[in-house]
Amino acid sequence: MTMDASDRRIIAATQAGLPLVPAPYAEIGRQIRLSEAEVIARMQAMQDSGVIRRIALAPNHYALGMVANGMSVWDVEDARATELGAQVGALDFVSHCYLRPRAEGWTYNLFAMIHGASKDEVEAKRAEIATLLGSACRSNDILYSTRILKKTGLRIRGEA
Amino acid sequence: MRRVPLPPEALDPVDRQILNALQDGFPIGEHPFAKAGAALNLSETALIERLRHLREIGAITRFGPFYDAAAMGGAFCLCAMQVPAADFERVMTLVNAHPEVAHNYERTHRLNMWFVLAAETPEGIAPVADAIERETGLKVLRFPKLEEFFIGFRVSA
DSSP states (O other), rough: OOOOOOHHHHHHHHTTOOOOOSHHHHHHHHHTTOOHHHHHHHHHHHHTTTSSSEEEEEEETTTTTTEEEEEEEEEEOHOOOOHHHHHHHTTTTTEEEEEOOOOBBBOOEEOOOOOOOOSHHHHHHHHHHHHHGGGGGEEEEEEEEEEEEEEEOOOOOOOO | OOSSOOOOOGGGHHHHHHHHHHSSSSOOOOSSHHHHTTTTOOOOOHHHHHHHHHTTTTOEEEEEEEEOOTTOOOOEEEEEEOOOOHHHHHHHHEEEEEEEEEEEESSSSSEEEEEEEEEEGGGGHHHHHHHHHHHHHOEEEEEEOOOOOOOOOOOOO
């Protein structure tokens, strides 16, 4: 879908979240001088086209006890990577799932971020993925983060 | 963001019901909290107050639209470097100095530094990665996404 300046203003006004007021879409419209009806119609169109994946609540998984996570990486047969990647992404403990190119000294093409209440639980879930992938997977590894070195939000500008 | 679990008594059954239900979606319309609340037997005001409280205690990371990053026009690339331990702080400072470096993690692997480059256009990625290679004298492996899969991630509250 083609986005225009108004859509981009809506994105800029909502990328930090929806206001917690009875008519949040009207409130966004007030901030960027669009009517509530127009904000609603445009956000619905963006949701229909996939620009908005969903409007929802993301719980803080750390606060809810899922304090461990690891970036699991898998060397999956190319011919089956799309089909199997979709199955891994659909698991309820995987928060990101991508196919990426292999590199020199790096044979893994499927990346899946695994979450759990403990490192043991993350390892158990990693074993679950290994079973799912079966013989289509030649090897795998998991990388735990030991330190956040930088973290900034991914932002776009309102005017574009 | 809060990175420590809340004590179990911080959330009552209604809070947990809200956290579970609204992960699946939230309506677009004139009175979306009234509509979402009706499904939970909560008034519009009660749902808004609960959500404010859940946000205050750090139980919610985000509430609102989740945008497809690529559809918004930006370009992103996961990158990794093998940084000698003795050189780690110097390299980290050089890498983090680039505004295009959106997040950066130290990880347990021979490739021990992993960061995401974010640029306005796909052409904006390579010059930054090349600059980091020049500045640090180390190779920057680039892992752009080839395919992204639908995510079924759910946190049970």
